[in-house]
Amino acid sequence: MTITITEASIPTTTTTATTIPTTILPKRPGVLTAPQQPRTTGRMSVNDVMLMIGAGVSALSTTLLLFGRFTPLSGRLGFVVVTFLVFLATYAVLASLTETRPVVIDKVMNVLLTSATVVAVSALASVIIYTLWRGREALANSNFYLEDMSVAGPLDPLEIGGITHAIAGTLIMTSISLVITVPLALACAVFLNESRSRASGLVRTVVTAMTALPSILAGLFIFATWILILGFERSGLAASIAISIMMLPIIIRAADVVLRLVPGSLREASAALGAPLWRTVWHVVLPTARSGLTTAVILGVARGVGETAPVLLTAGFTSSMNVDPSKNPMVSLPLAAFVLVRSPQPTQIARGFATAAVLMILVLILFTIARVLGGRPPGHLSKRQARRAEARSARDVERTTTRHCEVAR
């Protein structure tokens, strides 16, 4: 609200002061005489924007002079960095002309925080765009998705050969890992939350420790036991087990956190109705945390799909299609990308980038699904879920009332 003190109101105060002694505010000239304007705190003012533009133009021209005329500086990266530093200095000096020290620091820090975020976001954008750009020629050919590499040598053009074998390999390996990890991880997360035994603390510590396991060690473990000691050959199954060892602790920890967020009142309400523990978990805790659990699994899958190091050690490498996970080498998308770009042939490198792009898009899709499902906290239902729950309870009401009627009769 604007506080205005008009000239007219002051004499009346002084005249009353002659009769009744009251505190008189000393009149500070020039401060309160002008009507005050409310300060906007949220948005940037016009002044701020002008300050930014001024500092930006000044920085750009200074750096252009520096690079072109005065010093033998060169390089794109250097140009950006020097421009930024000059901008920061100019901005601080310009702001200090009108503002106090804390405000100047605040403005400079605002710029720094914003630019840190810009750097992070542009790094991600650069990764995505560059990968798609380098892989564009291979991605444009339909044979890239329909053929495997057994028909194409390294010197063949991009119109021949593709990565069907790697796509199939990734799908098979991920499915096997899911079959292994999901039941085990969810049961273990329930164990961590529902069991009152001291063992759950131990399990939780070990699981936490295992999230620190470098992925290559999971591969080395399977390589040394499954392949060298037990004598199985390198196969999709071996790779799936290695990936499962990586995914297991990730999913358990994420699911553990989600289950802990289920309100205790829901558990108690279920117990108070006389439900045994397993019914409470099955009908109350798990459905309540469903979206969070799905997110946990999908994030684990996203991690498992992109794992290269364990697959490198355990799956072997092949350029032809293999859908049997139990024998013969099988290749996954990240491994195919890794091997392809290490070739000196430009076409192979283009294929490698395209493979990486396909992998990235796959992860992006998984991630989007996880966001859509996991955006809600436990217990919040989507519109369709809410409708279903409503219908269910309506049926329950009908059933119980009819039963009451029967009993009454």
Place this chain on the structure above:
Amino acid sequence: MMTSTIPAIVDVGSGTPQPRSLDARRGRGDRVFHGVTSLSGVVVLAIMGAVGLFLSIQATQALRSTGLSFLTTAEWQPDRGKFGIAAVLVGTVLIALVAVVIALPISLGAALFITEVAPTWLRSTLVAVVDLMAAVPSVVYGLWGLFLLQGQIIGLSHWLNGWFGWIPFFDVAGANPGSPLSSMTVYTASTFVAGMVVAMMVMPIQCVVMREVFSQVPIGEREGAFALGSTRWGMIRVVALPFGRGGIIGGTMLGLGRALGETIAVVLIISPRFDVNFHILEAGSNSVSSLIANRYSESSGFGLSALMAAGLALFAVTLVVNFTASWFVARSRSGASS
């Protein structure tokens, strides 16, 4: 005198009342449930234990033959009995440190921007972007680093070497930064470039932890600072940063743990060398995980157990780093609730 009498439903007089046992016996369903969940806990424990135990047992074979010189030898020739992790471990730690030093300001700035500065409509988008960054496979970052970033970074390496070459870290053997004819290839495949790429992977992990902590800053303290006339940065400095200190340290160390174990991006970028090399701008470096990735196939039984010993040493380091991280997070004010 009036007394209220309790109506006797059971025949009280016939026996002394017994306290009823409140221990509800588990039904069959619950027994099965308990058995299944406990079994899963045991299986997980067994798998994880097997990995740790197997690595240790295999590694002891190699460690017994070398003893303490395992830590000081830089060479890697297990078949001739001369091998150690001095070079690879130093390389691993240097790559991870470069990564964290580069990633820390960016992740801290981004976390503060997302929680404190960004307008509400932008916030959820940025959160999704950072989460997505954490989900991008490391091989994609590796390709990007090898083909795009390396070319850009060489100029920076050259510049650093030219101006700060007198600092031992930035010294490059065989480089002559003053000469315009000097070859740039002495700066490729270095610890610095690898660290830069790993920084891109570490940054989102750190950022997620820090953002989580900053979002828990008590609203009362935040508004209190504003009510006292603080600017936004003033509030961040006196309220958010002290509150989130544990999360900042913990998140940083979590990123460090990830950086230590990174394999594929490092394998793609560095050219392996086996001497203790502190010159981060110089071509050639090494790390434990890239050593394993490069050597596992050509190793004999003994060579493999030597690799396991190296892997175990790496695991020990990441374990210590991760547990220190979670200790910092749990001990801090912000972690007390979780």
